[in-house]
Structures are given as structure tokens and as C-alpha cells.
Amino acid sequence: MLFYAFKTLSPASSPKPSSLLFSDLMLPVLSPMPSSHLHLLSPSSPKPLFRSFSSLRTPSQTPTSVNNYNHLIQMLCKRGNLKQALDLLPHEPSPTQRTYEALILACVQRNSPGSAAVVHRHLSDDGFDQDPFISTKLVGMYSHFNALDDARNVFDKTSQKTIFLWNALLRALAVGDEGEEALLLFRDMVLVGIELDSCSYSFALKACVALRSCEVSAFERVREIHGHALRHGFNSRVHVATTLVDCYAKLGCVSYARRLFDRMLARNVVSWSAMIACYAKSNNPFDALKLFEEMMVLEPDIVPNSVTMVSVLQACAGLAALGQGKIVHAYVLRRRLDSILSVVNALITMYVKCGTLVSARRVFDGMNGRRDVVSWNSMISGYGIHGFGTEAIQLYQEMLHDGIAPSTLTFLSILGACSHVKFVQQGKTLFESMIKEHGITPRAEHYACMVDLLGRAGQLDEAIKIIEEMRIEPGPTVWGSLLGACRIHGHVELAERACSHLFELEPMNAGNYVLLADIYAGAKMWEEMINVKKLVETRGLQKVPGCSWIEVNRKMYSFVSVDFMDTHTEELHALLVQIVREMKGKGYIPNTDVVLYDLDQDEKEQILLGHSEKLAVAFGLINCRRGEVIRITKNLRLCEDCHSVTKFISKFARREIIVRDVNRFHHFRDGFCSCSDYW
């Protein structure tokens, strides 16, 4: 029985797969980013200081009018010269509301809590602590410093509480991750009979997402506030409706979010971006691109901005749609959005995940002087997942040399990089330095990296030691890493131990059961294997079907394994049969161990032949131009048999084949893989 299917990722109704092109984006494919396009990234020259400041400061030159001082302080604040403005404050007999507003704003912009205290003291002395306008500004300021107690204090002490003041505190609590507190405040607002506005609803909804600790209750609260908004006619306001879409999306209700989005009476660029981001984040990159295309077609007046493009690039990265990504890159350059750091960072990740490390590096190199920690992390992880451990470590050191402080994600990237190339000692040293030199407390994910590094390298005892000495609860990531290592080394007992936790922590994750069954099969423990399979059945779990896809001429073709053949597939099948026949002549033995069904040898070989990755490779051989790299993406880990077949093909068809699996990239060339068969 041969498993096979052919489908395109484009709408089923069209006879030919349509490309994801937008007339507006129809540009020649651009691969290198000319550095001249990055000139906008250089910092702008500083503005001159206020010229007459020093002369005005001396007491002998007292200004004739009070307004001069107020004006001067405000000017200095505007220029970001907070310190000089503060020095001037004691000389001013009667600062105005505007002056204090400017000072508060400057404290936020300069990120200076110390100056904030000085300003607060001054304005209290002047009696402005009862001014609801100033109080609103103060609450916003304290929110910026995450000083929620101070924010609440200001609120409590102000007797005349306007809706702005209520909203300011509500916002402060919501963005300060105090969802519970924010919702209590919202309840107070309703009970006291405050007339809510759309901002109140937006903030309260944001607070629900901040709850997250208990998603069920978060969902209930969103529904409550949604209902309230509905009864008071606020649900159709574009801000509220957009927030609702975003809330449901963040709580995992993607199709419901879409339904609300479709029902919106008016949408703006933020509404569209929120929905596109929802798809990009929830592993629906194709839907994200489709929606982006729709936005161009249906709403010619809405112009995508940098936030939109970050999500679109994320979707290209998720799909590994290089051709599409290049078009988006060209669009970004045309719209000058490459002056926005987050967009450039998203470009790096897009190229990394599309398998073109060189292009990613070119973008990274073009950023000289304007890289933040995200840019570095993206490039380091890029080297890591492409199997360039040495380069990843080197770049990490360059980053330190540049004075950029590494983050928790830097270490996840660099430890992952070590793991891919079996750099056990380097990984250990880096993990130590993370704690001791950089003061970063390891999270479960870091431990998972270490367990993966040690475990896959065969040091299972050390891996266990790491878990036992952890100061925090080892979550599913840690046990999952251990289980993966057990599969490689056929360690049944440890696998059982890992699974005893995993089946408890994530009972619905079919992957864990499959791995355990795989390990039992490897140890020829058939009875145990069958029991695990039964468990999967009784719990009603669905194995994630293997799926591979390939982009040809900017169209996506995806392959999954099903149990019938049709006319599309015969050509691919025939090609694979021929390849395998040749390989067998050269000593290839199909690795039927990976097939966990009770079938005879021939049937098992047939199933191997139908693995989605082989079909995608065959499709690539037929449809990609000679000399062109065949790029394939797979949703799971590569199986051993596909790995060896692809190695063979790379040599005898003289094709370079790059496969992205769920963990890393494999570059096949001349019969070898960049992973050195360690993955």
C-alpha cells in the first residue's frame, strides 16, 4: 500500500496553484540588500542645545517675565535636556500645568525615576497633586517605571477622579501584568457608575490576556467584558473590536477571532495587522499571507506599516517561502520600512528560516551600528540551526565585544548551537558563564537545552544529574529533551521515567507516545509497544501527519502521506522507485525499523517510499532548474531513511538539497549532510 497525496497550498478552487503575488509587489526578485538602502539606519545627528540657557541661569540675569522660565523649561524638556530643566525649576516662582506636563514627559523619555521623584515633589508643593490632568500624567509615568504602588497612590490621593485618571490606572495595571488587580478596578468603575469609554474596554480586555495564569478564567472574563461592551454599544468601535479580535486570538480562539474580524463594520491597518499576526503566530503562515493579499486587494486605502510587515515576514519565515520573502523584502525597501529595527530583524529571521544564511548575514552586516540584542540573537540562532556552531560562538563573542548584554534567548540560541554540533564542553562552559558572569537565572528551557546537549551526545547520566539538581520544576521541555536523547541511544528505562512525567504533564501530546513506541520497537519489546499504541487509541490522540513542502516559481506545493495514488503521483513514484533501485545496487538497505506497523518487508519499503519528504525531493528534482538549490521544509524531524536517501540523491543527481526539519537545517551535498548524521 502506498501512501501518497499531492495538494497545493493555494485555494482548492483554482485549477492551477496561484502564486501569492500582489500587483503592488510585482517587482524583480531582489536577493542581496544593497547597503545603500540601509543609510536610514544611521543615527541622526544630535540637535544643538538651547543656546541661551547658560546666560539665563545666572541670578543676575533674572528674566523679566515669569513666562520666560516656563517657556525655557518646556523647551529644554522638548530637547530632552531634563537635567538643565530641573536645575531651572527652583528659580521658577510659578510653574504652570504645561511646564509640569513637559517635565513628566521628559522623565519618561529620559527613563529617569530619580528626576521623576524631584518633579513629583515640586508639583505637590505647588498644589498640582490635586490636578486630575497632572495626576493622569503621573500615573502614566509611574506605569512606565513599573512603579504600580506609586501609580495607585497618586490615584488614591486625587479627589477629583476623571475617566482619564481611572483609565490611566487601569492601563498601568493591565500593562504591568497585574491582570487580576486591573479587573478589580474595572469592576469598581462599573459599580461606582463611572461612564466608561472605549479606552476603558480596551484596557480591561488587555488585562484579561495578562491573566494567562488560568486561560479558562481569562476566556470567561473576556466574554464578560465583551458582553458588557455589546450592551453599551462599544463593541463596534474600531479600537474595541480590534482589541477583541486580538484577545480571542491570544487565547487561542483563532477561528472565532476571524469571525469577529469578518463582522467588523470598519477595519483599519491595526485591525488587519492583528488578524495577520494571529495567523502568523498560530502556525498558519499561509492564512497570514492570504489575508495580507486580501488586504491589498480589498482595502487599497489602507497602507501596511512596519508592524504589518513584521508579521508578513514571520509568515514567510514559517512557510520557508523564499521567493515570497524576497518580494516582501523589495516592498520593504521601497516603502523605506528598512529604517525600522524590528523589520530588519524580521528580515534576518526570514532569510535564516528560508535556508539562505548568506542573505541573512548580508542584512545583518548592513546594519552596522544599529543592531540590538534581537538582531544578534537572530543571527546567532541562524548559525546554530544551520549547524555552524563555531560561527555561532564567534558571533556571540563579537556581540559581547560590541558591549551588547546577552539575554536569556541569547543563551537558548547559543546552547542550541552547541547541541547541534555536539560541542559538549563549550556548552557547559557557556551555561556556567550565563549564571556566574551574566547573572541570568536559567529557566526550564535552558535546562532542556543542556539535557539535549548532554543526552544526545550520549552522556545520559550527566543529563539526569542536571535534572536532579535543577532548582525549578522540570517542565515538559526538559523531560521531552531527555526522551529524545533516549530514542537516539535506545535507553528504555530512562525513557519510561521521562514518559511517566510527560504523560502526566501533556497527556494529549501524541508525539511522546510515538517516541516511546519507537524506543520499545528498537528494543524489540513488542508487547510494550502495542500497549503504548493502544493508549494513543484509547485517549483518542491524533498523530501529527508528516508533511513536507517546496516552493517552485513562488508557488507552494505540499506533500502528505495518504493511502492512495493518483495521476499526479505516478511520475514521482516512478522516479523514487528508480532511485531506490540504483541505491540498492550500491548497498543501500531501506531502514524499515522506522515503520512501526506489522507488515512484511515489501510493504514497509513501500511506506518508506511514500514519506512526504521523499516525494518533495522527487518533485524538486523534476521541477527545479539544474543548478538551483532544492529547498524543502518538513513539519517533523527527518527520519533516518529519508536522510540517507537524500544524501544519495545529492550525490548521484548532483543537486544541492537543503531540508529544514522541525529542529534544524540539513544541507545535503555530494553524498554528505552538514549535520554529519548527528541530529
Next chain:
DNA sequence: ATAGGGTTAG
């Protein structure tokens, strides 16, 4: 006067 969407790991 307060407002809604986005960047890196696995």
C-alpha cells in the same frame, strides 16, 4: 489628555 497590532529560542 488615556487607546488597538509586531521583532529573537524550541
